[in-house]
Amino acid sequence: MDESADATRVEWREWGEEAFAEAAERDVPLLVSLVTSWSDWCRQMDERTYAEPRIAANVNDDFVPVRVDADRHPRVRERYNMGGFPSTVFVTPEGDHLAGATFLEPEGFRQVLQRVRETWDEQGEDAGSVPRALRGGEPPVGPVNGDIERLLAGQLGEQFDPEHGGWGTDEKFPLPATVEFALKRERDQALRTLDAVRRNLADDVDGGFFRFAHGRDWSDPQREKVLAENASLLRAFASAYLHTGSEDYREPAEHTIDYATGTLWTGEAFGGSQAAGEYFEQSADERASHAEPPVDETAYADVNALTADALLAFAAYTDDDTATRYAERTLDYLRETLVDGATVRHFDEPDAPTGLLADRARVVQAFASAAQVLGGDYLDTAVTVADATIDDLQDATGAFLDGPLEGAGLLDQPLRPIDDTAVMADALVDLHYLTRDARYHEAASDAVGAFAGAAERMGAQVAAYGTAASRVVGDPLVVEVADEAGRDLHRAALRMADHEKVVVPDADGEPGTAWLVEADGTSEAVDSPEALADLVANAQ
Numbered sequence: 001m002d003e004s005a006d007a008t009r010v011e012w013r014e015w016g017e018e019a020f021a022e023a024a025e026r027d028v029p030l031l032v033s034l035v036t037s038w039s040d041w042c043r044q045m046d047e048r049t050y051a052e053p054r055i056a057a058n059v060n061d062d063f064v065p066v067r068v069d070a071d072r073h074p075r076v077r078e079r080y081n082m083g084g085f086p087s088t089v090f091v092t093p094e095g096d097h098l099a100g101a102t103f104l105e106p107e108g109f110r111q112v113l114q115r116v117r118e119t120w121d122e123q124g125e126d127a128g129s130v131p132r133a134l135r136g137g138e139p140p141v142g143p144v145n146g147d148i149e150r151l152l153a154g155q156l157g158e159q160f161d162p163e164h165g166g167w168g169t170d171e172k173f174p175l176p177a178t179v180e181f182a183l184k185r186e187r188d189q190a191l192r193t194l195d196a197v198r199r200n201l202a203d204d205v206d207g208g209f210f211r212f213a214h215g216r217d218w219s220d221p222q223r224e225k226v227l228a229e230n231a232s233l234l235r236a237f238a239s240a241y242l243h244t245g246s247e248d249y250r251e252p253a254e255h256t257i258d259y260a261t262g263t264l265w266t267g268e269a270f271g272g273s274q275a276a277g278e279y280f281e282q283s284a285d286e287r288a289s290h291a292e293p294p295v296d297e298t299a300y301a302d303v304n305a306l307t308a309d310a311l312l313a314f315a316a317y318t319d320d321d322t323a324t325r326y327a328e329r330t331l332d333y334l335r336e337t338l339v340d341g342a343t344v345r346h347f348d349e350p351d352a353p354t355g356l357l358a359d360r361a362r363v364v365q366a367f368a369s370a371a372q373v374l375g376g377d378y379l380d381t382a383v384t385v386a387d388a389t390i391d392d393l394q395d396a397t398g399a400f401l402d403g404p405l406e407g408a409g410l411l412d413q414p415l416r417p418i419d420d421t422a423v424m425a426d427a428l429v430d431l432h433y434l435t436r437d438a439r440y441h442e443a444a445s446d447a448v449g450a451f452a453g454a455a456e457r458m459g460a461q462v463a464a465y466g467t468a469a470s471r472v473v474g475d476p477l478v479v480e481v482a483d484e485a486g487r488d489l490h491r492a493a494l495r496m497a498d499h500e501k502v503v504v505p506d507a508d509g510e511p512g513t514a515w516l517v518e519a520d521g522t523s524e525a526v527d528s529p530e531a532l533a534d535l536v537a538n539a540q
Contacts, residue, residue: 096128
């Protein structure tokens, strides 16, 4: 149990079958408190609401209170998140939703407790409902063609904020995957968004990026630092540097690496986040006399794989030794600690979830990237995990389930997340060209097709799906190099200005040559970086 939970007067239970069985036996609802270690609002609700003696007594008497770390239990998070943290969710003993909110002050919480008690007394289980995403039915299957990319590219312009940069008119999130999609389709929008991010969300004192801004003009940042966001921004800035050659994008990437390796690195892998707090609102001189906010040192499989992938991208474009070294160490940690054959454990504890789509997809992506950038035997891990994921989690519609259909509450109900499906599909395209196995392209196409019927209703926030669709439909730039990883021709291939390309080292062919894989075969082979650059330029 986390320290803030210990500080309250609520008798928190762990998430699991025992808590639901207790609720059924007592004929009371559960109160599920979804929290994160990095959220200051979670800490404040513990201190201001749950620590109030009368509220704690009411919760203990009339509910089964369950505390869930949302980062450690992502499948619970996706089924019970009310739109932020803390999420305060009232649940039937069968797992259905009764009511929910985010942060609540004591008086508001008392009112909610009273309403939920009255509803339960009057209606019982009949008052519960299942979220729309879990109500069954098939996903919006549709044809896989160029319309998907075109429709999502159109959303970039419709939702872009021309005055302040970024997409949306309220809170501003960096949306790194959308930035990467835009780099090849609306580059000015992508660069203006990155410019706004580095001006407004960068911590110029200790490094790293804050999570989002409350203001449309990127003002009033929310000051926690989450590894997933920082790793995604590292990759987006690295991709922008690849396309522009501008230090304006290389420097923020370098500073992000410095922050991650200096603050989040545990000695073996990267911790998941650094908490928000007043510390980050102070000047450098004021910070010097205060301790930094704590770091959650839990090394999660999905975000460590994402970080390794981002470090590999920066290393590929710059030959940066620090990025290469930490990418290799992170991949070693994943292989030695969290990946066992086809099994991927979410973090290194015996009861940690296994078989999650997010973990598997990011691992496949990272090890496929490593095969391209570093060579060696990284491809074997990507293939093993990908094969098992296709067999275990891809259903008849083509979509991927978010994990095994088992567990307490609504965990036995299918959920098909489009974001993680897009990551998996994108990684499978890489595997198709790295292995020449058509199974991976077919699985990627099926995954994209599972959501294609809703492409015209999608927003810019799911542009990663558009990237996957475009690579499935419109053969990406593929460079095969008949030379070892790290040689000049291989390094030149990695630097071709297309962050969606595939580079295959150690390919079969005349040693010291490279060529492009085209729809009807292969191009002529060339033997110098300059000739390869000309070959790519003429092909585009």
